[in-house]
Amino acid sequence: MFDYIMQYQSEIWHAIGETFMMVGISIAAALVLGLPVGTLLYLCRKGQMYENRVLFAILNILVNVVRSFPFLLLVVFLIPFTRFVVGTAIGTLAASVPLSIMAIAYYSRLVEQSLLEVPKGVIEAASSMGASTLQMIVKFLYVEARSGLMLGLTTSTISFISYSTVMGIVGGGGIGDFAIRYGYQRFETEIMIFTIIIMLILVQAIQYTGSFMARVLDKR
Template identity: 55%
Template sequence: MFNNLLSLAPDFWKAIGETFAMVGISVGSALLFGTPLGILIFVTGHGQIFEHKVIHRVVNYVVNTVRSLPFVILLVALIPLTRLMIGTTIGPIAASVPLSIAAIPYFARLVEQSLREIPKGVIEAAVAMGASPLEIIWKVMLNEARSSIVSALTVTSISLLSYSAMAGTVGGGGIGDLAIRFGYYRFQTEVMIATIILLIIWVQIIQFVGSRLAHVLDKR
């Protein structure tokens, strides 16, 4: 059994690299696009500094629509877009397209919830002191919610790790692809167990780092 795992060591390293690439790209996309999207949902809501019913409803609808689709369905539905953008639907970079699109609204909703946890009096005090809207968003909202946002990013990263394994079953590569090709199709149980253990360790590391960082940033 162990000899079989050792012979597959290069495949494991390749799968780890592919998974890291998929999760890294999608987490980066979530941060880059999901954060401002979550802020937009919050600040255009009722009673907020940029209250706008139309924008709020439209963005809410788009976010809810994407989040309502199971990832496997989204993965298949976005094949034409993936092929248009990347030129292929196979490999970790191609799988990063649907992963990113799934991650952005998911993280945006978590960012909005994090901002809702800010005491309303803190924002009102900043407005009363004459802070500009950008200063309120950057220096007050994001600063107050930073610990919660880090926790949200941790949850998002773990979910994307799970999604990346799912993407591997349809040609995305990574840990999921390794588990299916060797653990399932070739009945190599030890490979399936090894991939499960690897994913558990990865999740534990992400959760530990995220929890510690959120604790350090928590001002309460």
């Protein structure tokens, strides 16, 4: 196995870099867009302070549709949109577009669930102190739900890594695509085993780090 690793070490590092790029872009999209969408879902749902059934229904349907879409079909379905956004439908950057859309929908639902665990008394306290909507969200809701938000981001990141393994269909590359092309299609079982070990180590490291940070952030 060591001989195979030395033979393909440059390709392996390149594949790992592609995976990090795809997952990194999707995480950024989840934080920049998924977090606000999840917050809106929470604020606009029935019984909340800013109840808006129309907006909630629209966001809820969009999130459900994206999350229920088989990811491989979503990648193919979004090829025209991907080409419009980045100018091409092939490559790692192009592969990040459908991955980011899935990340936004996936994390927004986890954000909504985390915020629902915040006691309503926190919102009432924020309102009684005259906090603005932005202050209520940032200084009260997010602070109370920060542990759950971190765990949700950890779970999402691991899911994004799993999704990234199929991005070879649009030339996205990544460690999963490397395992298929060099390990499975060339019948080099050692390469397949090595890439699986890399994925296991990566996922375990992310899970441990995320769980540790969630415990540190949890002040309850």
